[in-house]
Amino acid sequence: MGARRLYESGLGGSGDEIYAALLEAHKGLSEAESEALNARLVLLLANRIGNAHEVLELIETARSYTG
Amino acid sequence: MPAYPYAEQPFIRPPELDGGRTDAPVAIVGAGPIGLSMAIDLALKGVKTVVLDDNNVVSVGSRAICWAKRTLEIFDRLGVGERMLEKGVTWKVGRNFHGRDEVYSFDLLPEAGHKYPAFINLQQYYVEEYLLERAREFPDLIDVRFLNKVTGHEDGGDGVRLSVETPEGTYTLDARYMLACDGANSPTRTRMGLDFSGQTFEERFLICDIEMKGSPFGDHDTPERWFWFDPPFHPGKSALLHKQPDDIYRIDLQLDAGADPEAEVAPDRVVPRLRAIVGDKPFRIDWLSVYRFRCMMLDRFVHGHVIFVGDSAHVVSPFGARGGNGGIQDVDNLGWKLAAVLKGEAPESLIDSYDEERRHGAEENILNSSRATNFMTPKTPAEALFRAETLRLAHDQPFARELINSGRLSRPCSLAGFPLQTPGGGPVVPGTAMPDAPLGGDWLISLVQGDFTLVGFGNVRLPAVPGIRRIGVDQRGDYPCHGDAEGFALGRYGMGLAYLFRPDGHVAAVFDAPTAAQVGAARDRALGRIPAMQEAV
Numbered sequence: 001m002g003a004r005r006l007y008e009s010g011l012g013g014s015g016d017e018i019y020a021a022l023l024e025a026h027k028g029l030s031e032a033e034s035e036a037l038n039a040r041l042v043l044l045l046a047n048r049i050g051n052a053h054e055v056l057e058l059i060e061t062a063r064s065y066t067g
Numbered sequence: 068m069p070a071y072p073y074a075e076q077p078f079i080r081p082p083e084l085d086g087g088r089t090d091a092p093v094a095i096v097g098a099g100p101i102g103l104s105m106a107i108d109l110a111l112k113g114v115k116t117v118v119l120d121d122n123n124v125v126s127v128g129s130r131a132i133c134w135a136k137r138t139l140e141i142f143d144r145l146g147v148g149e150r151m152l153e154k155g156v157t158w159k160v161g162r163n164f165h166g167r168d169e170v171y172s173f174d175l176l177p178e179a180g181h182k183y184p185a186f187i188n189l190q191q192y193y194v195e196e197y198l199l200e201r202a203r204e205f206p207d208l209i210d211v212r213f214l215n216k217v218t219g220h221e222d223g224g225d226g227v228r229l230s231v232e233t234p235e236g237t238y239t240l241d242a243r244y245m246l247a248c249d250g251a252n253s254p255t256r257t258r259m260g261l262d263f264s265g266q267t268f269e270e271r272f273l274i275c276d277i278e279m280k281g282s283p284f285g286d287h288d289t290p291e292r293w294f295w296f297d298p299p300f301h302p303g304k305s306a307l308l309h310k311q312p313d314d315i316y317r318i319d320l321q322l323d324a325g326a327d328p329e330a331e332v333a334p335d336r337v338v339p340r341l342r343a344i345v346g347d348k349p350f351r352i353d354w355l356s357v358y359r360f361r362c363m364m365l366d367r368f369v370h371g372h373v374i375f376v377g378d379s380a381h382v383v384s385p386f387g388a389r390g391g392n393g394g395i396q397d398v399d400n401l402g403w404k405l406a407a408v409l410k411g412e413a414p415e416s417l418i419d420s421y422d423e424e425r426r427h428g429a430e431e432n433i434l435n436s437s438r439a440t441n442f443m444t445p446k447t448p449a450e451a452l453f454r455a456e457t458l459r460l461a462h463d464q465p466f467a468r469e470l471i472n473s474g475r476l477s478r479p480c481s482l483a484g485f486p487l488q489t490p491g492g493g494p495v496v497p498g499t500a501m502p503d504a505p506l507g508g509d510w511l512i513s514l515v516q517g518d519f520t521l522v523g524f525g526n527v528r529l530p531a532v533p534g535i536r537r538i539g540v541d542q543r544g545d546y547p548c549h550g551d552a553e554g555f556a557l558g559r560y561g562m563g564l565a566y567l568f569r570p571d572g573h574v575a576a577v578f579d580a581p582t583a584a585q586v587g588a589a590r591d592r593a594l595g596r597i598p599a600m601q602e603a604v
């Protein structure tokens with residue numbers, strides 16, 4: 001299992017706004033549409049980060065909470 | 068069989084059946100593209116080989132078609148590159164479609180100044196025919212024996228004894244080295260009980276060659292590589308289209324995991340699918356087969372005096388054309404090393420560097436081929452989801468196009484960082500397969516490959532070192548010098564640098580003011596005579 005990294009906040013005080021926007025984006029979507037939206041979002045975010053090492057660390061951290 | 072006129076090769080009674088012997092130090096099992104290339108490479112270095120094949124025709128059925136630039140450059144050194152280029156269909160643009168829409172296209176060789184194009188398509192039976200004809204130009208060095216099946220072998224520690232079965236009896240053959248070029252189902256590998264592990268893909272693929280006048284490439288007839296995800300004519304699956312010589316087109320169609328191969332090749336099943344791709348133009352089916360693909364390799368390619376080369380050592384799914392192309396790079400890597408060992412110019416341990424360098428190449432090919440095949444054949448809902456959304460985004464998001472994987476096409480493998488190379492810098496780093504450049508009426512790859520060669524680009528003096536050929540580019544010297552009128556060579560290699568190339572055209576070392584001692588040491592390192600140098604940090 002990959003290592004979990006602990007991240008300090010990088011949200012610059014806009015956490016509530018971003019979180020609300022995520023919920024808003026899924027409003028009225030079917031489960032399948034929500035999953036697809038999340039997949040697109042992950043792809044877009046990965047591209048914005050653009051650095052394989054950082055993306056791999058994020059994947060490992062997310063995965064470390066499974067189960 | 069395809070319409071290609073297969074010539075049956077004669078059985079020639081081997082001398083061993085009448086008490087004779089051969090003094091060839093190398094026995095090659097298998098006269099496929101890899102075994103034949105191996106024999107030619109060794110013959111060019113004066114090494115005698117016996118090539119044994121259980122069959123008597125070139126490639127049965129239609130298999131490989133795409134041959135990469137690096138392979139053509141190696142074939143150039145073997146003396147068959149120009150012939151392949153002339154007969155082959157040159158292409159460099161690939162287009163990926165999703166549904167009805169084109170989502171991504173790529174140009175594999177956007178720049179000029181190379182002798183060979185990014186790719187040609189040429190049926191494997193032609194490749195083997197040309198290699199066989201070339202091998203026959205060395206009657207004193209290459210003894211190709213058709214209908215000679217190797218049924219056993221024994222590595223006695225200083226050489227190998229092979230058991231061979233022929234229509235007129237059996238015999239044994241002794242050789243210092245046995246090269247197992249006996250293909251994906253290598254009987255040598257089975258006999259030795261070696262683990263061949265990796266991934267098998269459940270989906271089956273229907274491979275069709277059809278002969279047709281007129282182009283299926285939309286409104287133009289420039290040969291390209293077209294790949295469809297989920298096309299209207301084959302919903303939910305993928306399809307691939309290539310042009311080959313003789314008006315033959317290759318169409319690959321992905322089938323269901325549980326597809327019945329017999330049923331899939333039935334005309335009432337195949338013809339409507341092909342019609343959906345090529346429209347109502349008349350065509351003739353030349354060859355049909357159904358495959359399941361694997362990505363697997365041996366843990367070691369060198370086992371004492373038995374050396375695995377080509378498909379016997381590693382197999383990949385064909386998306387990316389890394390099977391045959393990878394095998395030809397094996398040949399390129401092993402040929403000069405084996406010849407140097409047999410001539411006493413290098414220690415036997417040099418052969419281990421083949422194992423190390425080419426396992427690295429095979430791993431790279433397997434990684435790329437399995438990623439492409441996984442993209443094409445999603446196995447879980449999550450895999451299918453990411454693929455669907457990647458394809459959806461790719462219609463207008465530039466970044467997503469890069470994620471579409473219909474095969475990452477074979478590229479020359481870099482050997483940077485391996486112990487034979489002398490660490491150093493320059494626009495082309497040690498370990499890289501040499502980039503080509505035009506030099507007057509000639510080409511850099513044709514002038515350099517084959518022997519250890521020191522090339523000076525621009526203002527750099529080349530010391531004389533016995534056994535090392537020297538070539539100057541855009542300079543004067545007491546060795547052959549060539550102009551660089553269009554500036555390609557200096558543009559690619561940099562100004563005022565000298566490069567030492569290995570006989571396989573990979574860069575061994577880069578210098579800015581080389582001394583004879585430095586160049587000699589780099590050559591000795593490449594031959595495994597002196598230890599590796601630690602990378603300077």
Ligand SMILES: Cc1cc2nc3c(=O)[nH]c(=O)nc-3n(C[C@H](O)[C@H](O)[C@H](O)COP(=O)(O)OP(=O)(O)OC[C@H]3O[C@@H](n4cnc5c(N)ncnc54)[C@H](O)[C@@H]3O)c2cc1C
Nearest residue numbers: 097099100101120121131132133217250377378390391392
């Ligand atoms: C559908 C398909 C498409 C492909 N497309 C491409 C492509 O586009 N580009 C590419 O680079 N590669 C491609 N490949 C892969 C390519 O065909 C192989 O990598 C290539 O044939 C390997 O050559 P080889 O000489 O190692 O083995 P083979 O071609 O299999 O030759 C092995 C030889 O050994 C002989 N032999 C076996 N056992 C014995 C024995 N006991 N005694 C004597 N002789 C024996 C066989 O008769 C045969 O002649 C494709 C493969 C397939 C199936």
